[in-house]
Amino acid sequence: MDIHLHNTKTRKKELLEPVTPGRVGMYVCGPTVYDRAHIGNARPVIVFDVLFRLLRHVYGADAVRYVRNFTDVDDKIIARAEESGREIGDITAETTAWYLQDMAAVGALEPTEMPRATEWIGAMVAMIEGLISGGHAYEAEGHVLFRVRSYEAYGALSGRSVDDMIAGARVEVAPYKEDPMDFVLWKPAKAGEPGWDSPWGAGRPGWHIECSAMADALLGQSFDIHGGGNDLMFPHHENEIAQSKCAHPEGEFARIWMHNEMLQVEGKKMSKSLGNFFTVRDLLDKGVPGEVIRFVFLGTHYRKPMDWTEKKRQEAEATLRDWHAVCDGLQPDLHPGTEVAGLLADDLNTPGAISALHGMFKTVRAGTLKPERFLGAASLLGLLTPELSEWCEQPITIGSVTAPRKFSAFFQIAEEVGVRWQALRSTKAWEDSDGLRFEAAEAGISLVAGPDGVLVTIRDDADPAKLEALK
Structure with missing residues (x-):
């Protein structure tokens, strides 16, 4: 089965043609672990979990390598440690465990690899050294900065020129920067902050370099898919491309870039000031099943803004109860046909796949389709799985x-x-x-x-x- 995905880089839908035939590598930017994941954080997890399931279905489970990182050193984490008086390692260990529990509750499979930034400092230092030697980075007052204008294609992903970015953005212009758009690869550690030895003194990496270094180490200089929320397109993903392409000009880095849109609550942007900000755990603790959360998310295409509403939640719960009722105790057909898989292979058309499942359910009720086939098709979306069904057994x-x-x-x-x-x-x-x-x-x-x-x-x-x- 051919898979076509919308490539942000080219602004069009493209055929997935793996760098290594028969094998797929995918990198998705993960969380900064300092607190509970809010409901918006769950959207890319669910989106790329569906893609992971589809890739495994088409290529085989052993042929897909999915990498999602944990940022476990960051200004927010350091600030949380200072506020709470707790050790950074204790905070990141706790919040990482929370994240994995909450994402499992919405049906997400664990990625093949889940690297933590602090485990890959050596790889980041080595990449930074290579960028300096190639003239793409420079040291200044204990910092190392990437020289943005050394990469001519900078801005191609987001579709903006460097000069336009400077004119339209609030850019920190530190006195040691050669250019306002240059960004930090390495920063000196302040007293009391975590730091690692480097050729530029004790310090820690900037945010962007970690993903470039870990993607290179775990997937290679060229891999198939890079994903994340569209809020990461600039500057994070733009900076990743620049670093990686300059460090390894012979490599492609990621062939296909995928970005999911943001989430709203009852038609409004989610924010604490509006009182509509809540975490995945908040919903779970209020009795909203993880499978219901997943179903609501899948009802909107990943490239469109998603609106979480109470009405959608109620409708999702009622639908899932009906679906579970006809599949109770059955094993899924592992070859459920191509309709749902084909829709997912068309740029993850999850709304279309949900609609197809509604149609299949009617034929199950009419006695013209085996429920095992319906169950197998639903499992491609991560629905009606044993892991998510317990709520419906109560x-x-x-x-x-x-x-x-x-x-x-x-x-x-x-x-x-x-x-x-x-x-x-x-x-x-x-x-x-x-x-x-x-x-x-x-x-x-x-x-x-x-x-x-x-x-x-x-x-x-x-x-x-x-x-x-x-x-």
Whole structure:
């Protein structure tokens, strides 16, 4: 199956042609680990997890190498350590574990490699030395800076010239810079800050060099796909390209660049000042299943802004409950056909794939498609997997009614029975109320009068035909 992906670098959809035939390498910029991941941070994780699954499906699991880094040395991390009085290593270890737990909760597979910046300082120093010797970087007052104008193609990814960038951006113009656009490759460590020995004194790397060095070490001078949020296009990805191409002019660095759009909440930009900022863990702790979060995200194409809304959450949960009900206890067909895979192979058309799953579900309900094939197709999106299904195995409570998920279609009937029973009790029609309670019990519904009203429970052994007869 051919895979076509939109390449930010060329502004068009291109056929994925691996550098090494039959094998694919992908690098995605990971988190700076100093706090919980907010919901927007989960979008690139889910987007590129779907691509990872598709690549494994097409090329084989052993033929795909997916690298996603952890930035574990950074000004924000140092500031958090100073505020809290905790050791930097303790903070980064804790927040890295949080990140992995939260991303697993939304169904993300762990990448093949998850390098931590602090483990690759030597590779960064070596790359910086090569850039200096090639005339692309220079030392100044303990810093090492990249000489932007030494790379003629700088700005090609974001589509801007260096002069336009200077005119339109707020650029820190330190006195030791040759040019306002030059950026830091190495900075001296201040007293009390973490630092590593280097030819330029004790210090630490700039943010951009870590991804170039780790991508080179783990994927080579030329690899297939580089991804991340579109907020990273400039300056981070632009700087990565410049460093890597100057360090290894014979290499391509990344052939295809992919960028996902940003996330909104109820039509507004997510921000703490608007009170609509929340983390993945906030949603999970409020009872929003990770699979529901994933489903909502996949309903919007990765290159379009995504809007998280309560309505979408409710619709996603209802849909997934229905889908789980027909797949309970089944094993997925590992060859589910090409429709969903074909849509994903067309620049990760996840909305189209979700629509196709809706169509497949109808044919499953009509008895003309085996649910195992539907389950296999859904698993290409990371949905209906055993890891994400536990939430749907728990009893559902909606209003006054609690029931196993397999009886979700009978919620309204059970609720109406509860209303009728309460009405009979309120008029002291005891004989009729006892008769209704007995009839409900025979069908598998328990009615209990509580201080806040009637509590209705559909038992696990309920009879669907008798439940239907209670209408």
